[in-house]
Structures are given as structure tokens and as C-alpha cells.
Amino acid sequence: MSDRKWALGLTGSIGMGKSTTAQMFRDEGIAVWDADAAVHRLYDQGGPAASLIGHEFPEAVVNGAVSRPALKRLIARDPDILKRIEELVHPLVSADRHAFLADTTSDIVVFDIPLLFETGVQDEFDSVLVVTVPLDIQKKRVVSRPEMTEAHFQAILRRQMTDAEKRRRADHVIETLTLDVARREVQDLVAVLREKLAHA
Secondary structure, eight states, X not given: OOTTSEEEEEEOOTTSSHHHHHHHHHHTTOEEEEHHHHHHHHHSTTOHHHHHHHHHOGGGEETTEEOHHHHHHHHHHOTHHHHHHHHHXXXXXXXXXXXXXXHOOOSEEEEEOTTTTTTTXXXXXXXXXXXXXXXXXXXXXXXXXXXXXXXXXXXXXXXXXXXXXXXXXXXXXXXXXXXXXXXXXXXXXXXXXXXXXXTO
């Protein structure tokens, strides 16, 4: 990616404080690209994913937008459909990500991607930050969410790379046990990355 900007991948398992950490970067004036928000834009009425998915799976599109409940029903009937959906959507998400990087004037650009390692895009970034907390704290945060059960939490964990493996692969790790400490670590990381840019 560009020599004049530092592209930082941000990831972490469910309940680790990724969205909160992304907001801390925004608070420091850093541009943040959100993978989930990008998918929502692509799925919206008139979005490029809506027409592609609608062409192959007409029942998944309602009023010109991808219906997530309809999509879930399709995938429940035939799990192989998920792979095809990913083949259609991932290139669009990648294009959206690269357009964001090209358009922003921010010297550091954070890419908030829940399944960064799982989708194999880690090499697209100058470095990767993983946010983490101990398992008991993670579980407490997640199961306190509305309509979240322990069984659902365990099912999500089984689909995600382990926290230990993510930390092993990361260039930077921030523990989000307290907001104050996490914010200081975000500020310290911004300073470190700006120093690297200055000597690039």
C-alpha cells in the first residue's frame, strides 16, 4: 500500500473491544474503514452486491437490497451458497477498501476487519493490531448482549481463529480491560507509527 500512509489492520475476536478501539483511533483524528459498514453499503438498495447476488439468488434480494434473513435461510438450506456469496462480495469489499485508502488524506488509516486473518488479507497492511482480553472477560461481555446465549458464543468462537493465534500473528496487541489504558496504548501506537512514517 502507499508509502505516504500507514495502513493498519485492526482485528480481534468477538467481545474483545474492537469497535471501541476503532472509535479511539477516530478520536485521534485517524481515518477508519469499517468492513461491516462497507458490506451494508454494498448490500443496500442499488449497491453493487445487491445486483450481483440478485442475479444468482433472486430470492435473497427484496426491494433492490440484499435481505440478510433471506440470505440466512438460503445458506441454511445449502451451506455451499455461502462460499459463492463470498466469491461475489469479497472483491467488492476489497475494491471499497482500496478506494477508501486512496481517497483519505489521513497519514494513518485503520481497517477494522473482524475476520482479517480468517479471510487472508493480513499481507495487505503495513502492520496488524489485535485487541484482546482474557477469556472470562470476553465471555462476560458477549453473553450479556441481548439475545446472546453461551451456546451461540461458543459457536462463534469455533468459527473464529483463536485469540492466542491472532495475538501470535499480530504486530501490535492492545488489551482492552480498561478504557483509559486502551486509549493510552492507542495514542502510543499512533505516535510509534508516525515515527515510522517520518523515517520511511
